[in-house]
Amino acid sequence: xxxxSEPTPAISSIRSQLAHIFAQHGGDLYGGESVTQLDxxxxxxxxxxxxxxxxxxxxxxxxxxxxxxxxxxxxxCAQRGIDDTHEEAGAAWLIAEHAFPxxxxxxxxxxVPAKRFLCAVDAGYHAELSPASQLSLSLQGGPxxxxxxxxxxxxxxxEAAVRLRRWDDLAKVPGQDTxxxxxxxxxxxxxxxxxx
Numbered sequence: 001x002x003x004x005s006e007p008t009p010a011i012s013s014i015r016s017q018l019a020h021i022f023a024q025h026g027g028d029l030y031g032g033e034s035v036t037q038l039d040x041x042x043x044x045x046x047x048x049x050x051x052x053x054x055x056x057x058x059x060x061x062x063x064x065x066x067x068x069x070x071x072x073x074x075x076x077c078a079q080r081g082i083d084d085t086h087e088e089a090g091a092a093w094l095i096a097e098h099a100f101p102x103x104x105x106x107x108x109x110x111x112v113p114a115k116r117f118l119c120a121v122d123a124g125y126h127a128e129l130s131p132a133s134q135l136s137l138s139l140q141g142g143p144x145x146x147x148x149x150x151x152x153x154x155x156x157x158x159e160a161a162v163r164l165r166r167w168d169d170l171a172k173v174p175g176q177d178t179x180x181x182x183x184x185x186x187x188x189x190x191x192x193x194x195x196x
Contacts, residue, residue, distance in 0.1 A: 008190055014098045015185045018063070022181055025069040032132025034174045037068060042178040043171035044164070049179075055187040056103040057160055061167050062184045064108045066090040087112040099193060102157065110152075110161035111168060112140050117152045118165060119143035130172060 007015065026038030033040065045062035053061075067090030091109035094100040115133070118125040120143040129137065137143075144152060152158050 011189055011193070014193075015188055017097075018066075018185060018188075019181060021066065021069050026181075028069075030065070030068075030172070032135065033130060033172050035172050035176075037065065038181065039174075039176065039178075040168075040171050041065060042181065042184070043173060043176050044167040045184045046176075046178045047167040047170055048163070049184075051163075053163070054103075055189075055192050056101075057107065057163065058184060059100075059187055059192065060104050060107040060160070060164055061171075063090065063094065063104070064111050064164055064168060066094065066108075101193065103160075104192070106157035107160040107164045110155065110157060111164045113144075113152055113155075114158070114161040114165035115168075116141060116144045117149060117158075118162065120145070120149050129169065133169065 022038050022041070026036060026041070028037050029035075030037050030040040035043070041062050041064075044064060045058050048058040048061040065086060067086030067088070070086075070089055070093055087109050091105040094105050094108070115129075115137060119129075119137065126134065126137075126143070
């Protein structure tokens, strides 16, 4: 690797901080599921990569639940009737701490509304959700109304959020082989953080 391809100190710092967060909390169970937070993140990112999505969507998939790793509510907060609003917390943290652009943070912020949207427009979607995801849906407001569906369709990045939601739903396979965290963190580079 030549010097020109080395990450800048700022990019290295972002990657290191995210690696540290996953090292600290990635081994926690993904609330009510049979995979860890890290397993879930890696599987979602892998699904995005397998569909040849751009780096921004792969990184969104990797970091879509970072909000779960930032609070101390425990991995059973939904079972205790608490909506941790992880989608908002995670997107806000990525913007405030690392200046990630909307192409990364908006699908993250919208992946819970995307679940509510899909429950409203796809008759079979709710039944496909895991029990834990059905429980969290009840805390997150339930399926969208017709007006909310129409508003969501007009929201920038809503299509990316729906793709992310689908990967989120599938990324719950115990023992699934994935590339390591470093593979996906390497996609965070200056071109991603400073899109043209």
